[in-house]
Structure formats: structure tokens, C-alpha cells
Amino acid sequence: MSKSPLAASRHWVIALMSIVFAGCGTSSQPVEGYNPLADFEVLDPASIFATPEPQPSSDYTTEQLTRGRYLVGLLGCGSCHTDGALVGDPNPARLLAGSSTGIAYTSPFRNSNPGIVYPPNLTPDMETGLGSWTMERLITMIRVGTTEHSASSLPVMPWPAYSNITGEDALSIAAYLKSLPPVVHRVPGNVSRGEPAEAPYVHLGVYQRIE
Ligand code: HEC
Known part of the structure; x- marks a missing residue:
């Protein structure tokens, strides 16, 4: 990454970065002289x-599945929901099957134990994925960020942007996910703020430059 744009912005650096913590949360203070951009990969x-590739289905048309696959790729669902993608090492055997690496939704620089969500398995495995979800529940989750019981999901998943998806496109996405070969993969449970994490996580955020 070029340094020149950073020199122009003397006070703030907006950086999209990934830090993997194992063992998680030993210190709440930023390390002096630490430059997050040095870790940029x-x-x-x-x-x-x-x-x-979806499995052929008698419930949905080929057009719906093709459109759903196209939209899921375009909207970047796999950048979070594919195992390893968050750390630049996607596992081809677990495409869209959930991430063992979580995303911190509070800052590890401020809280020694930030809150963490693990993007769930989107394949239709009955035990570890979306196998038991109805199409309606799936579509509502994608467009409104809630379950049918109105429990809202954390804004880590960009559902506010997806709320503009048309009903037909949301149906195609849900049909595509329902037609995937089921992959057995249980992701770690979400971690509440203040609780220690046992699985690694990344933190995507805005950072102030220390002069
Ligand atoms: C920036 C990361 C990110 C992206 C991109 C993303 N998601 Fe998510 N998604 C998450 C996280 C994190 C959760 C869990 C949220 C929670 O537990 O509150 C989630 C939850 C879900 C759930 C609920 C699953 C369950 O078992 O509870 C569905 C369905 C889902 N996402 C579908 C999608 C689809 C479809 C796309 C693309 C159109 C997408 N997501 C894009 C991060 C993401």
C-alpha cells in the first residue's frame, strides 16, 4: 500500500485491517508505536x-439458482461466511459454510474482551446450517436482519444495504442457498462483550493515528 495518501491525512487514518487474536484479550491498551497498517495483507x-455449484432442484428454476448464485458472489456473502476468508485463506471445501474466525463488533483496543460474532453456516445442513429454515425466515433475515421472532441481528452483517434487494432477488438468493450441497460445519458460538473468546477473530474498524 502506498504511503502518500496517508501522509496527506495527518490526523486520521481509516484502515480496513485484520488482526487475528488467539487466546484473545490479554491487554486493553494499544501497544505503543504499533502501526496497524504494517499488518496489512x-x-x-x-x-x-x-x-x-448448487444442486439441481425441482423446487426452483435454473434461472432462480443462477441468479441467486450471481447475487451471492456479487454481494460478497462469502467474504464473511466462507471459512478462512476473513484471514485471506478461504477453505474451498467450506464455501459459505460458516467462519471459524469471528468478527469483533466492539474494539479490542478499548475492551480487553470485545463482543464477537461468528458468521454462520449458510449451507442447508440440518444440524449446523440453515437446513431447518423456511424460505420466509431466510428472506427476512437477508432483507431485514431479523429472525421471524424479530430478534435483530448485529449490524456486522450489512443487511441495511441488502434491504434494497427486490423480493424476486431475495427469493433467488434464498433458493440458491437452499440448493447448496449441505456442509457439516459448526461455527463457534457468539461471544458477549466482556467474555473471553476461545476462537480467533478479526476486527474491522476505524483507527486514530498515534502521532
Ligand atoms: C461483513 C460480513 C458479512 C457479510 C458480507 C454477510 N454476512 Fe451474513 N452474517 C454475518 C454475521 C456476523 C452473522 C451473524 C449475526 C449475528 O449472530 O447476530 C450473519 C448472519 C447471517 C444469517 C443468519 C444465519 C443464522 O444461522 O443465524 C444469514 C441467513 C446470512 N447471514 C446470510 C447472508 C447472505 C445471503 C449474505 C450475502 C447477501 C451475507 N449474509 C453477507 C456476516 C456477514
């Missing part, structure tokens, strides 16, 4: 957005 965008 170039990821392989092609594999992060890869989508699995």
Missing part, C-alpha cells in the same frame, strides 16, 4: 468471493 479477492 493483500487478500485474493477471487477465492474469497467464490460460490459453490
